[in-house]
Amino acid sequence: MLSPQEIRLKAEKWWNDGSFLAFWLKNEPFFPKEVPQIGLVKPSETLSNFEKIYSEQEELKRYSKVEKGFGYELTWQKIKSHKIGESEFITKISFETEDDYLKFIQKSEDFEIFQSNSRLIINFFPQLMQWVVQNPIKVIENAEKWEDLLKVGTYFLENPKPNLYIRQLPIKNIHTKFIEENRPIITSLLNFLLPKEAVNDETQDFEKRFGLLESIPLIRLRILDKNLFINGLSDVSLPISQLESLFIQYQIKQVFIAENQMCILTFPEIPKSIIIFGSGKAVSNLSKISWLKSKIIYYWGDLDVEGFQILSELRYFKSDAISLMMNFDCFEKFSVEGLSKGKNSVKSIPPNLSEKEVVLFKYLKNLPIDRCRLEQEKIPQWYVEKCLTELAKI
Structure with missing residues (x-):
């Protein structure tokens, strides 16, 4: 027989899956509602388990409407037995009213x-x-935002495909970051609200889908060969489109990618090489640069699970990308310098890792959250230079 705690879980499911809320919205009766699978007592059990059954029923009664003044109601049936006499047993548990x-x-x-x-x-x-009926939980999750969300919906209805940057949208009393921070719910609303001609169904990208201007991502890189400097410049940030057509591409042999700015600035000079600042979404954006696929690519990330996740993503478009200083030897040498707190947000082993990388990933995954990350800047310059010297001999 169900316990009061199990009844609560079943009752909460009707709220959490939105079924009760949807019935209310459609003005359809939801109550009385019987709790399913209560584990009814069989006549054959009344003698052998009488004390257990009696105890369970008493607990159910203590938390029922008859005792608490609200909640579930119990339906009883009298059963006669020549061995235990006449006793009452629960045959149904139900909620009779919304309240x-x-x-x-x-x-x-x-x-x-x-x-x-x-x-x-x-x-x-x-x-x-119909959107509200289909998404009652989203109504709840965004309870404090609806006045602003409706203002955004109104603007897009009145100004389809505005051809402005998100932060340029002239929506009164809407914080400039509001749309950026609430893209999922706004996307869901606009998909339902806007006419077909105002939505680009060929993409899920928010800006492209709803006719907004896209911010152009910049890729920062440092040129490691003086002979390849651009008008004397070695440290530049360029839009992806310009990097795609950059004239030095044909002279580059090796491309290094690192996550830490100081590590990039102190990276040694190497002939026919560049190093790219790979923070944020930079690694995923690199897949748009076609000529990178013909170069030797090395990735140097923090020694933590997220570093290996980024390496895995890089190998989706460059399967032979080589990890640099991301091994047990490096970790054992410099973890004494101090490990820092990591996010440990990667739930499963990323694909595209070598056997040794998988072993190290698992090891890092099992470390305490407050000391599971060896940051790049903890690796001394002499060791970086030593690794690169050995690399040049290969």
Whole structure:
């Protein structure tokens, strides 16, 4: 037989999956609602398990509406037995009213907020009625944002494909970062709200999908060969499109990628080589530069699970990319310098890693979160130069 805690879990499921909220929105009756799979007592069990059954039923009764004043109700049936006499056994557990249910799962206040926001959305945009029915949990998750979200929806309806940068959009009293921070919910709303001709269905990119200007990502690089300097410049940041057509591409033999700015600035000079600042989304953007695929690429990341995740992503477009100073030898030598806190956010072993890299990944994954990361800057310059000298001999 179910316990009161198990009844709560089943009742909360009706809230968490949105089924109760959807019935309310459609003005359809949800109650009375029976709790399924309660584990009814069989007549054959009444004698052998009488004390256990009696105890379980008493616990259910203590937390029922008859005792608490709200919550689930119990339906009883009298059973006669020549061995135990006449006794009552629970045959059904149910919630008879909305109020009983909401008080039991402690969602009365949340439901009032949901009702208020649902009415606000539907009164503002009646065409969003079906969206609300399909997404009641999103209404709850964004409870404090609906006035601003509706302003954004209004702007895009009145100005389809605005051809502006996100932070240029003239939406009154909307913080410049609001749209950037709430892209998932805004995307869901606009997909439903806007006419087909105002949405580019060929892409999931927010800017391209809704007719906004895209910020041009810059790639920062340092040229490690004086003979390849660009008008005397060695440290430059360029849009991807310019890097794609850069004249020095044909003279480059090796490309190094690192995550730490100081490591890039102190990286030794190497003939026919450049080093790219690979922080943020830079590594994924590099896949757009076709000539990189014909170069020797080395990736030097922090020794942590995220460093190996980035290495794995790099190998999706450059399968023979080589990891640099990302091995046990390096870790054992310099972990004494101090390990720092990592995010440890990578849940499974990334693909595209070698056997040795997988072993080190697992080792790092099992370290305490507050000391699971060896940062690049902890590796001394003499060791970097030593590794690069050995590399040049290969």
